[in-house]
Amino acid sequence: MSAALSVRDLVVGYGGAPVLHGVSFDVDDGTVVALVGGNGAGKTTLLRTVSGLLAPSAGTVHLDGRDLARVGVEDRVRRGLAQVPEGRGVITELTVEENLRLGGLWRRDPAGLRAALAEMYALFEPLERRRTTLGHQLSGGERQMLAIARALVARPRVLLLDEPSLGLAPLVVAQIMRTLRELCDRTGLTVLLAEQNVAGALSVADHGLVLGLGEVVASRPAAELAGDDALRHAYLGF
Amino acid sequence: MDRLVFLLGTGLARGTLFALFALALVLIWRATRIVNFAAGAMAIVGVYVGVAVTGLTGSYWWGLVATVLAGGLVGLVVERGVLRFASPRSPLSGVILAIGLVIVLQSLLGIAFGQQHEPVPAPFSDRPLRVGGVPLLSPYDVFVVVVALGLMAVLRLLFVRTTLGLQLRAAAFAPEVARLLGVRVARMRTVGWVLAAAAASLAAMLAVPKELGLNPHAADMLFVYAFTVAVVGGLDSPGGALLAGLTVGVVMSLVTGYLGATLAPVAVLALLVVVLLVRPSGLFAQAEARRA
Numbered sequence: 001m002s003a004a005l006s007v008r009d010l011v012v013g014y015g016g017a018p019v020l021h022g023v024s025f026d027v028d029d030g031t032v033v034a035l036v037g038g039n040g041a042g043k044t045t046l047l048r049t050v051s052g053l054l055a056p057s058a059g060t061v062h063l064d065g066r067d068l069a070r071v072g073v074e075d076r077v078r079r080g081l082a083q084v085p086e087g088r089g090v091i092t093e094l095t096v097e098e099n100l101r102l103g104g105l106w107r108r109d110p111a112g113l114r115a116a117l118a119e120m121y122a123l124f125e126p127l128e129r130r131r132t133t134l135g136h137q138l139s140g141g142e143r144q145m146l147a148i149a150r151a152l153v154a155r156p157r158v159l160l161l162d163e164p165s166l167g168l169a170p171l172v173v174a175q176i177m178r179t180l181r182e183l184c185d186r187t188g189l190t191v192l193l194a195e196q197n198v199a200g201a202l203s204v205a206d207h208g209l210v211l212g213l214g215e216v217v218a219s220r221p222a223a224e225l226a227g228d229d230a231l232r233h234a235y236l237g238f
Numbered sequence: 239m240d241r242l243v244f245l246l247g248t249g250l251a252r253g254t255l256f257a258l259f260a261l262a263l264v265l266i267w268r269a270t271r272i273v274n275f276a277a278g279a280m281a282i283v284g285v286y287v288g289v290a291v292t293g294l295t296g297s298y299w300w301g302l303v304a305t306v307l308a309g310g311l312v313g314l315v316v317e318r319g320v321l322r323f324a325s326p327r328s329p330l331s332g333v334i335l336a337i338g339l340v341i342v343l344q345s346l347l348g349i350a351f352g353q354q355h356e357p358v359p360a361p362f363s364d365r366p367l368r369v370g371g372v373p374l375l376s377p378y379d380v381f382v383v384v385v386a387l388g389l390m391a392v393l394r395l396l397f398v399r400t401t402l403g404l405q406l407r408a409a410a411f412a413p414e415v416a417r418l419l420g421v422r423v424a425r426m427r428t429v430g431w432v433l434a435a436a437a438a439s440l441a442a443m444l445a446v447p448k449e450l451g452l453n454p455h456a457a458d459m460l461f462v463y464a465f466t467v468a469v470v471g472g473l474d475s476p477g478g479a480l481l482a483g484l485t486v487g488v489v490m491s492l493v494t495g496y497l498g499a500t501l502a503p504v505a506v507l508a509l510l511v512v513v514l515l516v517r518p519s520g521l522f523a524q525a526e527a528r529r530a
Contacts, residue, residue, distance in 0.1 A: 051418060077420035089415045091408055102408055105401065106420045150419070 003062075004029040004190040005050070005081075005158050010059035012042075012049050019045045020214045022059065027158065027207075030188040032181065034205035034222055036198045041211040043194040044086055047160045050192070051083040052076045063158065078106055080157030084164065088143045090150075092135035096127050099135060099146055103153030113153070120149040123179060141172035148176065152183070158190045165197040173197065177204045202226040244366065244373045245495040246488060251379035253487020254386040255445050259464035260471065260479040261390060262438035267473045268410040269430040272324065272332035276339035277438050278461030280316060282454060283343060284309030284439030285446055286351060289358055298361040302443060309439025310432040317431035322424070347454035355451035364448070382444045389437060390480060396433075397476075406430055463490075466506055470513045472520025481522060485509075 003026035012020040019042045027033045035043050048054045050061050052073035061068045063081055071079065091099055100120060104113040121128035124145040130138065138146065144164055151159055161180075165173040181204040183189055195201035202208050208225035210218040218231055225231065259277070266274040274280075287308035292301030320339060324332035362377035375383070397403035408416040409426035417423050441464075442457045449456060467486050471478025486506055493505040513521060 053414065053417070073417045074420045074422050077418065083418050085415065085418060089412070089418065091412045091415055093411045094404075094407065098404055098407075101401075102404060102416070102419045102421070105405065154420070 002029050002065075003027060004064060005192065006060075006062040006065075007046075007050065008060045008062075010046070010049060010056050010061070012045055012054055012056045012059075018057075018214065020049070020056075023211070023214070023216055024059075025209055025216055025219055027190055027192050029190055030184065031206040032184050032191040032193060032204055034198075034201035034208045035192060035194040035211060036196070036201055036208060037211035038196070040213075042214040043211055044162055046211070047083060047085075047162050047192070047194055051081060051160055077154065077156075080155075081160070082151040082154050082156035082158070083160040084147045084151050084162060086162040086166065088140075088147045090135040090138070090143045090146050095132050095134055096138070096146055097131045099150050100127075100153055103150035105154075107154065116153045116155065120153055123152075123183070124149050140168050141176075144168060144172070144176060148180070152189075156189070158192065161191060161193045161195075163194060163196060165195060165200055173200055177201075180204060199226070240372045241495060242492075245491045247366075247375045248379060249488035249491025250484055251375055251383050251487070252491060253484035254383050255441050255460070255483075256463050256467045256486055257480045257483025258386040258390060258444075259438050259441040259460055260467035260483055261393065261476055262434040262441070263464060263468040264471075264473060264476050264479050265430050265434040265437075267468070269406070269427050270321070270324075270332065271326075271329065272321065272336065273465070273473075274434070275333060275336040275461075276316065276343065277435075277464075278442070278457035279340045279343040279347075279454070280312045280435050281309060281438040281442035281460075282347065282452075282457045283312050284435070285358075285442045285452060285456070286347060288439075288443050289356070289452055298359075302440070305439050305443040306436045310436035312439070313431040313433075313435025314428060316435070317428050321431070322427075344454040351454070353453055353455075355453045355456075357451045358446045360447035378447070385444060386441065389440060390476075393433065393437070394476070402429070463506060466510045469520060470510060472523030475520060475522040478520055478522025482520075 005027040008024045010020050010023040011018060023042075023046060035046065037043055045054065049056050052068065052071065063076070063079055066079070068076055091102070094102070100117055104116055107113050126142050127146055127149060130142065135143065135146070148161070148164065164176055168176070177200055180191065184191055193201050193205060202222040202225060205222040208218070208220060208222040209216055210225065210231065218225060220228075259281075262277055263274055266272055266277075284305045288301040288305030291304035292298050295301070316339065320335055321332060324335050360378045362381050364376045364378045366373035366376050368374070397407060405416070405421045406426050406429060408419065408421050409423040410430070413423045442460060445460050446452050446456055463486060467482045468479055470486065471482030486509065489505055489509060490502045494502045
């Protein structure tokens with residue numbers, strides 16, 4: 001299986017204070033990889049660097065074998081890299097439909113865009129009823145669905161999800177995780193899922209990465225990781 | 239009663255100009271969180287170009303077109319050349335750059351054209367039309383209202399109905415999220431500046447024939463009133479700019495008509511103070527703004 005996303009020796013910091021110390025990993029095509037770790041482990045920093053919002057001081061990011069070093073955030077999106085940021089990232093002043101249309105902004109096939117919107121409404125049914133509702137009037141779960149649906153409208157190769165379960169009820173989280181897994185199985189979408197909800201993330205992931213203080217401390221199949229008591233106690237807090 | 243009707247009519251006409259100019263300030267504020275204190279000086283550059291083109295071609299309409307184009311070009315140059323470099327971490331940085339621009343632009347215009355007031359003819363009569371013996375708006379007032387409201391309607395359509403408008407709004411409301419969706423935020427900011435500067439130039443071109451004439455400071459008071467309108471309406475609210483513009487225009491007209499012209503600025507200031515005390519974010523500000 002080839003790597004859709006490949007990260008090598010990534011070093012990133014804020015104002016000279018390093019947060020990631022030479023992080024390396026691959027995300028294989030069509031798999032879900034859970035990126036887990038406690039607060040301050042560097043999960044969000046890693047995703048922001050992969051999407052291009054942060055510039056690394058060293059290391060590389062490759063998407064489908066192509067180096068993204070000189071590719072800006074907007075062009076990474078066009079190449080198939082989509083990120084759902086932490087805090088959901090719904091533009092609250094825009095309606096559900098407008099948020100979704102933004103997801104397919106750069107697509108040049110109007111028919112394909114319409115089909116993608118219809119598919120998202122079918123996938124996340126609550127959104128269909130709230131097409132003209134402004135983002136700030138949605139519940140937390142609806143906002144998360146909208147943020148994921150919006151990213152999917154672009155038909156990305158790789159989806160980066162940052163803490164999708166944050167602040168949501170367990171039932172809503174379970175529904176979102178289930179939908180995500182089904183989608184990956186059906187479409188071959190590749191997902192890098194950063195989560196503090198370790199059990200939830202590992203339950204839908206193929207592979208797990210444990211990030212501790214800016215380093216990858218474990219990289220194993222998700223089921224194996226979930227069963228490693230020593231590692232869970234040391235880095236994952238459960 | 240006749241007087242009241244006349245004052246209300248002229249107040250609404252003046253208010254549409256305030257609203258159009260205020261809309262230019264709102265567009266910049268939404269996109270960059272900068273109050274563009276240079277809006278008046280930038281607009282007057284466009285008006286000088288428009289008046290020159292009118293002189294060269296003998297056509298007011300070509301002059302009007304040139305004003306809008308030149309205004310947009312000034313917006314492009316100012317954003318790309320100056321205000322893009324304002325630090326996003328310091329709100330004062332943009333304000334100071336804008337004030338510096340006012341000084342530079344007005345000085346350059348003064349050197350090039352002098353400080354005297356040049357009369358600018360209106361394309362239509364400024365004498366009020368009478369309907370049933372009651373003096374109402376002049377043909378020029380009607381022209382101003384139609385053009386100002388027409389442009390505001392076009393801008394609304396652009397923002398609400400087009401993909402470009404969607405990108406402009408996304409870039410203004412949540413720049414980082416917009417970038418993650420592929421919106422070229424820096425380019426959208428430039429487009430916003432161009433649109434805002436063109437609208438402000440058009441408002442100034444429409445206002446100048448009714449004022450003392452054209453000189454480098456001709457839009458100073460227009461800017462002050464428009465800024466008041468933008469604050470009263472809510473700096474985030476284009477709709478608020480329109481409603482507050484009409485309100486301020488009518489208040490000024492009524493106070494001028496019944497109490498004297500010298501009290502009109504005081505009345506506007508009083509309105510501003512009351513709004514700032516009662517609802518500091520403006521009457522029509524969106525409470526949920528910036529919670530993406």
